[in-house]
Structures are given as structure tokens and as C-alpha cells.
Amino acid sequence: MLVVRPAGPADLIALKELAVLSGRGFTSLPENDDVLAERLALAEESFAGTVAPAEAWYTLMLEESDTGEVLGVAGVRAAVGLTRPHFSFRIVTLAQYSPAARTRFDHQALVLVNECGGWTEVGSLFVHPRLRGDGAGSLLARARYMLIGAEPIRFSHTVMAELRGWFDADDTSPFWEGVSSKFYRLPFEQADHMVTATDGQFILDLAPRHPIYVELIDRAASDAIGRVHRDGEAALALLEREGFERSGLVDIFDGGPTVTCARDTLATVRSGRTFRLAVGEVADAAPALLSTAAVVDFRAARAPARADGAALVIAPATADALRLREGDLIRMSAP
Known part of the structure; x- marks a missing residue:
């Protein structure tokens, strides 16, 4: 029987194997022993209730109860953006009108924002490829909402999820190459690693200070704004079935979408x-x-x-x- 259970320090080897399988751009599951060990230690403390509720990060493992084999991982972070900012790009519309020329233009632009402070985040959802399509992903995803529904007071009224953005067949991110790399001047892997391995100050230090007009971005990068990675399409469908909707926010590195839902309207929580x-x-x-x-x-x-x-x-x-x-x-x- 497949069972979802709390993660702990003993899961480090299994979690690292899943991190390797998850591939490039899966920021919430880095191939870094120190980061993963720290996350598992925090998970153990979170389930035990020995950390402040807002600091809790619950990591869940999907396990075959007969063999003990770990076949998936997911997480619920009680509150993001409290001890460090949680930056996103918001897609905004800028209207321009000239009475003299009798001309109006609506421009889409990307604006750096920090809007998610205090929201609960569900993420890190990854299932071993051999289990895909048999309901294991749904079980693991919905277990997160069962966790939230068990003790809602531990979680925010707004729940968010960030999905991995689009990568081309050669495993490059058009959004990173066409937009973000112009500001961070780092290889994608290095910037991706620094998100989890540092305090994130470099994001603010190097981020664009002004709106970025989408019309000035190359076509491949603009087409990737808000586009989900091919491996994330099933996850997006599960989220939408739960009641999540696109928020107009996208990831600052790969352009993947952020979706949100009110905690108490999550389908699994309601039922x-x-x-x-x-x-x-x-x-x-x-x-x-x-x-x-x-x-x-x-x-x-x-x-x-x-x-x-x-x-x-x-x-x-x-x-x-x-x-x-x-x-x-x-x-x-x-x-």
C-alpha cells in the first residue's frame, strides 16, 4: 500500500535520489546534501511542533508500506516571505494614450514584487517516474491538503503553488536566457543553487529596478512567460481541480506560473x-x-x-x- 508519511533525517539518501531524478530547474528540490539535510531536520521539528508555526516546513514522503521504498516527495511550507522576501514578477498592463495622436496602446510588463509574505506554499511535488499515471501523484498532492485540513490554524488563509517554468528540448530555459540572465549574469544552475543555499539577498541586489516591457523581450522568452514545464502539466491539472487559479505572478528565474487558492475553499479541505x-x-x-x-x-x-x-x-x-x-x-x- 502507498502511504504518505512525515519525512525525517533518515530519508536523506532517498530524498537525494529523488532530487537527481527531478531534473534541472526543480528549485525546491536541489541536489545539495546540506540543503536537503537541513530541510529534513526542519521537517522533523515541524511535525513535532518544536518550531514556531510560521517557520514550519512539512516534508512528506510517499512510501510503499510493504517494502519501505520511498517513491515520492511533497511539501507544505506554513508561511513564505517572512524571514526573507519572496520575490516574483507580476504581469501588469500599462496603458498609454495620446490625445494628439488619437492613439492608445496597452503594454504588458514584468514588475518585481514581494506579495506572498505569510502565504502557505504547497510544492516540491515529485513522484518516481515509474508510478506516474496510476494515481500516486494525486494521492501525494492531496495528502498536503489533508494535512492542512487536519489543523487549519497552522496555515495561512491563502495557499500558493509555484510551478516549474518551460525548458526547451536542450534543457535550457528561454525565460532565463532572454530575461533574467541579463541581470544576474550567472549560469542558471548557480543562481538556482543560491536561491536555497543563501539568504537570497543577491536576488534583490541584482534584480531589475524598473518594469520590463514584454514587447522588447525576444519571442522565445516572452512565449515562456507563465508556461508550465512539460513535466508539470499534470501537477497544474491537479492544482486546478483543487481550486487553484493563476495569480498573475511568475517565477523570476524560469517564468513558471504561481497559482493560488483560499485555504478553506480547497476541494479536499471542503469535503x-x-x-x-x-x-x-x-x-x-x-x-x-x-x-x-x-x-x-x-x-x-x-x-x-x-x-x-x-x-x-x-x-x-x-x-x-x-x-x-x-x-x-x-x-x-x-x-
Whole structure:
């Protein structure tokens, strides 16, 4: 059975393997042992509740319960942009009109902004390629919303997600080459590494101070603004199904879109219900998305379940996978 569980320091080797598989431009999953180890340590502290709620960063692992093999990762960051700015480009429309020439033009432009302070971010979603298309990505993605729904007070009223931007067949980012590299004068990999390995001050130091007119950008770069990486199209579809919409913000390095949704309108959060657990026979029951009812020791899985008044009946194997016992609280959302 596939189970989503909290990550911890013991997952470093597995997480590094996933980082290598994720490929170029997956900024939230860098191939850096120190960064990944720090993130796993923070995940352990976050689930234990030993860090301030706004500083929590919950990393989740997708595991095959029978073998212990880690096959995916996802994350929920309680609040971004508080200890360091979270910069984006906002796509704005600048209107220009001349009464003398009787001419009006609307220009699109990119403006550096820091609008996301305090928002909760869901991200780092990556599933081993051999599991794609069988529902594993959906389970892992929606487990993040089950986590949020378990204790909403820990999270912001606005939830955001940043998607990897478009890369060409030769693995280059047209947006980086046509826009951002003009200001940062660094190889993409170095700038990408510095985002997670430094305090991010270099972003503000070197960022453009004035609007960038899209019409002055080369065609390949302008076409990449807000375009999702080919490997991120399924993730975007899952986000849109949850209720996320494009915000008009794009990543400052690869031009990938930022989508947002109100926390309490997330489809998985809205449909979630809490029950008392009953263990029994559910052979004829429909599958449902299940999770524990608290952030501490959080676990999630998709398995058959049957509501019986205030109780939810699941099979013994499912209870074992979730590490729950008869009478414990359990949450269920639509499959």
C-alpha cells in the first residue's frame, strides 16, 4: 500500500535520489546534501511542533508500506516571505494614450514584487517516474491538503503553488536566457543553487529596478512567460481541480506560473470529515482518501472505507498503515 508519511533525517539518501531524478530547474528540490539535510531536520521539528508555526516546513514522503521504498516527495511550507522576501514578477498592463495622436496602446510588463509574505506554499511535488499515471501523484498532492485540513490554524488563509517554468528540448530555459540572465549574469544552475543555499539577498541586489516591457523581450522568452514545464502539466491539472487559479505572478528565474487558492475553499479541505475509527470488513466499500486527524504523526493513504454514522470503518491493514487504533480520530475526503 502507498502511504504518505512525515519525512525525517533518515530519508536523506532517498530524498537525494529523488532530487537527481527531478531534473534541472526543480528549485525546491536541489541536489545539495546540506540543503536537503537541513530541510529534513526542519521537517522533523515541524511535525513535532518544536518550531514556531510560521517557520514550519512539512516534508512528506510517499512510501510503499510493504517494502519501505520511498517513491515520492511533497511539501507544505506554513508561511513564505517572512524571514526573507519572496520575490516574483507580476504581469501588469500599462496603458498609454495620446490625445494628439488619437492613439492608445496597452503594454504588458514584468514588475518585481514581494506579495506572498505569510502565504502557505504547497510544492516540491515529485513522484518516481515509474508510478506516474496510476494515481500516486494525486494521492501525494492531496495528502498536503489533508494535512492542512487536519489543523487549519497552522496555515495561512491563502495557499500558493509555484510551478516549474518551460525548458526547451536542450534543457535550457528561454525565460532565463532572454530575461533574467541579463541581470544576474550567472549560469542558471548557480543562481538556482543560491536561491536555497543563501539568504537570497543577491536576488534583490541584482534584480531589475524598473518594469520590463514584454514587447522588447525576444519571442522565445516572452512565449515562456507563465508556461508550465512539460513535466508539470499534470501537477497544474491537479492544482486546478483543487481550486487553484493563476495569480498573475511568475517565477523570476524560469517564468513558471504561481497559482493560488483560499485555504478553506480547497476541494479536499471542503469535503473532509472527521470520524471515530472502527476496524472491520470493507470488501465492498468504495476507496476514499484517508488521513490521521492531527499534524503530529500525520499519515495518509487511499483505501476502501465505509461511513457508519459517526464512525468510519476501514480494514485492519489500512489501520496499521495509518498507525491508528480503534476509536482514534480519522479524516476522510472524497476519493
